[in-house]
Amino acid sequence: MDLTGLSIHELxxxxxxxxxxxAETTRAYLExxxxxxPGVNAYITRTGEKALSGAEAADALLARGEGGALTxxxxxxxxxxxxxxxxxxxxxxxxxxxxxxxxxxxxxxxxAEGAVLLGKLNMDEFAMGSSNENSAFGAVRNPWDPARVPxxxxxxxxxxxxxxxxxxxxxxxxGGSIRQPASHCGVVGLKPTYGRxxxxxxxxxxxxxDQVGPLARDxxxxxxxxxxxxxxxxxxSTSVDTPVPDYRASFGKGMKGxxxxxxxxYFIEGLDPEVxxxxxxxxxxxxxxxxxxxxxxxxxxxxxxxxxxxVATAEASSNLARYDGVRFGLRVDEGEGLLGMYRxxxxxxxxxxxxRRIMLGTYALSSGYYDAYYLKAQKVRTLxxxxxxxxxxxxxxxxxxxxxxxxxxxxxxxxxPLQMYLSDIFTIPVNLAGTCALSLPCGFTxxxxxxxxxxxxxxxxxxxxxxxAHAFEQATVWHDRQATL
Amino acid sequence: MKITRAQVEHVATLARLALSExxxxxxxxxxxxxxxxxxxxxxxxxxGIVPTSHAVPMENAFRxxxxxxxxxxxxxxxxxxxxxxxxxxxxxxxx
Numbered sequence: 001m002d003l004t005g006l007s008i009h010e011l012x013x014x015x016x017x018x019x020x021x022x023a024e025t026t027r028a029y030l031e032x033x034x035x036x037x038p039g040v041n042a043y044i045t046r047t048g049e050k051a052l053s054g055a056e057a058a059d060a061l062l063a064r065g066e067g068g069a070l071t072x073x074x075x076x077x078x079x080x081x082x083x084x085x086x087x088x089x090x091x092x093x094x095x096x097x098x099x100x101x102x103x104x105x106x107x108x109x110x111x112a113e114g115a116v117l118l119g120k121l122n123m124d125e126f127a128m129g130s131s132n133e134n135s136a137f138g139a140v141r142n143p144w145d146p147a148r149v150p151x152x153x154x155x156x157x158x159x160x161x162x163x164x165x166x167x168x169x170x171x172x173x174x175g176g177s178i179r180q181p182a183s184h185c186g187v188v189g190l191k192p193t194y195g196r197x198x199x200x201x202x203x204x205x206x207x208x209x210d211q212v213g214p215l216a217r218d219x220x221x222x223x224x225x226x227x228x229x230x231x232x233x234x235x236x237s238t239s240v241d242t243p244v245p246d247y248r249a250s251f252g253k254g255m256k257g258x259x260x261x262x263x264x265x266y267f268i269e270g271l272d273p274e275v276x277x278x279x280x281x282x283x284x285x286x287x288x289x290x291x292x293x294x295x296x297x298x299x300x301x302x303x304x305x306x307x308x309x310x311v312a313t314a315e316a317s318s319n320l321a322r323y324d325g326v327r328f329g330l331r332v333d334e335g336e337g338l339l340g341m342y343r344x345x346x347x348x349x350x351x352x353x354x355x356r357r358i359m360l361g362t363y364a365l366s367s368g369y370y371d372a373y374y375l376k377a378q379k380v381r382t383l384x385x386x387x388x389x390x391x392x393x394x395x396x397x398x399x400x401x402x403x404x405x406x407x408x409x410x411x412x413x414x415x416x417p418l419q420m421y422l423s424d425i426f427t428i429p430v431n432l433a434g435t436c437a438l439s440l441p442c443g444f445t446x447x448x449x450x451x452x453x454x455x456x457x458x459x460x461x462x463x464x465x466x467x468x469a470h471a472f473e474q475a476t477v478w479h480d481r482q483a484t485l
Numbered sequence: 486m487k488i489t490r491a492q493v494e495h496v497a498t499l500a501r502l503a504l505s506e507x508x509x510x511x512x513x514x515x516x517x518x519x520x521x522x523x524x525x526x527x528x529x530x531x532x533g534i535v536p537t538s539h540a541v542p543m544e545n546a547f548r549x550x551x552x553x554x555x556x557x558x559x560x561x562x563x564x565x566x567x568x569x570x571x572x573x574x575x576x577x578x579x580x
Contacts, residue, residue, distance in 0.1 A: 101560040195541045208539055237546035238539070306523040317500060324501070326573050331566035335503065338576045343503035355502060359493070359512060360519060362500040376526050378536030383529065385537055417515055418522055434540020459541070 003028040004164045005482075008073055008221040011167060015062055015072045022062065022072030026055035026116055029074045033118065033165050036485050039146060042160040044079050044137045045087050046119040054116040061114065070228055071114025076166035078157045079120040080127055081107050081212075082201045086117075090203045091125045091135040094323050094330045094349025104201015105236065106170060106212050106229045113228045118166050122156030125351045126320065127177055127205045129153050130423045133414055134353040141410070142185060143483035144449055148407040151181030157215045158185035162483050168216045168225050172202060174209045175308050176402075176427025179439040182215050183402035183452025186441045186483070188222045188469070189215045193459045194434035195240035197226075198233030206315035207238075209308075209431040218479050219440060219470040223247035226462060242460060250467020256290030258468060261395035265301035266426055272405040278443030278451040279401045285475055286399065286468075296395060298387040303380050304429040305421055310364050310377035311432070316354075317361030323349060356417060381432050388433040388456075397468055398456040400426050402439045406449035426454060435459045440469050441478035450478070487520035488513065 003025045006014070014020045030048045037043050051074065058072035082088045082100035089095045103111065110117070124134040132140040132155025140155040142148040143163040150159040154171030158181035161169055171178045173191035182189025190213045197212040204210060214225035224247075232241040262283065267276065287293050325331030325345030334344040350358070364373035391398060403423055413420045430437045435458060442453035453472070457465030473479055490513045497504045504512065558571050567574040 098564055101556055101563060193541070195543075234548050237548075238541075238543070240541055240543070300529070303526060303529065306526050309519065310523055310526075321501075325566055326575055327561075328564035329566070333576065338578050339501070340503075341576050342501040346501055347503040350502070355504070355508070356512065356515060358500050358502065359496055360516060363488070363492075363496045363516065363520075366496065366499060373523070375536055376531060377523075378538060379531035379534040380526050380529055381537040381540075382534050383531070385540060418518055421519075432537075432540070 004032045006167070007217045008167050008224055011073055018062065022055040022058035022116060023052065025072065026051050026074050026118070029118055029166060036163055037165055039141065039485065040143060040159050040163050040165070041138050041140050042121055042156045042163065042165055043076070043119045044089055044091065044122050044156070047086055047117060050086070051116050051118050058114055058116060068113035069224065070110060072116060073114070074116045074118050074167050075110060076118045076121050076157070076160055076169050077107065078123050078154050078169065078171045080123060080172055080203045081170065082203065083107055083117070083120065086120065088120065088203070089137070091123045091137055092349065092351065092354070093136045096136065096330065098328055102201065105198035105233045107201060109229050121160055121169060124153035124155065124353070126203070126316070126354050127153040127172055127174055128316070128353050128357050130176070130180060130420050131408070131413065132156065132181070133410065134351055136351060139410055142407050143485055144186065145407065145447070148409055148449070149184065151184035151407060153177040154215060155181045158182050158187055158189065161185065161187040161215050161217060163485055168214060168221050170212060170225065170229070171215050172210055172212050173431065174206050174312060175431050176424040178213045178215060179427050179437060179452070179454060180403050180424060182439040184407035184450065186450030186478070186481070187215055187217060188219055188438065188440045188479070189213065190222045190226060190438040190462070191430065191436060192226060192230065192462055193436040195238055196436070196460065196462065197229050198236040198239045200233055200235040204319040206312040207319060208315060209312060219466055219473045220248065220251070222438065223466045245463045247463050247466050250463050251470045253467055253471070254289055255286055255468055255471045258291045258397060259395040260286055260291045260293045261296035261391055261398045262293060263298045263301065263391070263398055263400060264295050265298050266400040270404055271401060274445040275401050275405060275451050279399070279453055282442040282453045282472070283399055285472060289471055289475055294395065296391045296398070298391060298429065300380065300383045300387050301429055304384055304432055305425055307377045307380045307384060307432060308428045309360065309421060310373050311381060313357045313361030314364045314374050315361070317358045317365060320354070320358055353417070384429055385433040388429070388435055392458045396458070396464065400454045400456065402426060402452035402454040406445045406451055430456055436462050436465055438465060438469055440473060442476070443478060444481070487517045487524070
């Protein structure tokens, strides 16, 4: 049996019945990583030894009939999650040698459920990017076509799942950073509602938009991972204190009577015809499952990218002020005094895209421009959020493409930042509105590249969203196809 | 022009970034293009619209004011580029 070919829910049963051991599962993954990852570059840091000792401890628990929901399951984390004693780089030179003194909440919750951690995954530096090409540790290759990007910023997480280099992963999504790479790599990626998962110990990019979520092989695995990490955390005062439901409660209920909206602003010129066709077929599938499909309007959609690149960069410029060469991270002692040290350390440590966003954000917040840019963007954000709340008065779920095209080529968009930003046009509005959404496979292009379908749910409607996604997945075959490596 | 090179230099000072001549040149062009793009927000009438700073409506999040064990000096200093006598060491600030 190829243990790396199993989903988390399949593996759970085998581990509990002691048909396989956690140690042999972990060894199978470590062997596959050693063989396959050099061609993918999903991992920045591998923690094989810790993983093996963790797996042995898991086996001891399982032998006694004990353990949590994820005991013995080998997972990997985007390198944005701080991990005690394990290097955490955020794919930046400025944190190249940073070893955190604590675990973030999502990490400690996974550990409490018994997960085995295989290592830390590549990403765009500080989660800023849509192609994973902005990494100080090299680009990640798409498992479906090594000449193409995996998407970003959680490109390593998505590629890791698609290449079966971990049973599941966690990523973060600020403007589409879970959903867009999930779409490009043919896996399931869920961005929960803002506040559903604690951000404590997640390196901050844009604090009012960042949210933790799973990337997984199927909808059930995504539900299991969300179940493990969701919930209020006193250490993140923006985490929301509402009860965590059973995320598999809506499985098996189908789509009968579900009111599905198609936002007309998402089916526009510039949408690749192959993507459009796959999404249209997915809509037809939902209809055949009993969903009532209507057209809806989210009138401020076209302003979302502009709004995002002011709000996100402003928050980033503030969050990234902490990298000053004093308490952690790279320090370059050049130039005059303290100020010279700050300027030299930041210049040497940050990559091009990070500098660009810090500059934009600093400008948007600077005296004389604050009202025209930052405040204006926050007001437009209100309009975008209201679009979604109005739509959810009429429908239960929105269906859209995840990205305008399938995975693009490495180097194709690196010279034009604005073109790169526009690849997030369908995912960004959801972050601004703060609601939940997921990407799941809904077809392939003629060239064999996966296409994702975005399902957008009501705030805190993850259980209903996952239920609809599960019904779609059960009725289609797309998730069965695997990248050959 | 939405932004001049001199403004870009000023922003770099505010952002504590030492940028090369070539970086300043490239950034001026790119920021100009991006600011030109975001200008479309001006088309929207936002008179009387309350700005959103946080997507989930929330008042203050209170918790009990209880003492918890801190990280401790040793752990807090472990990742510092330079430390001395239980403190972070920085270049001389006051002459």
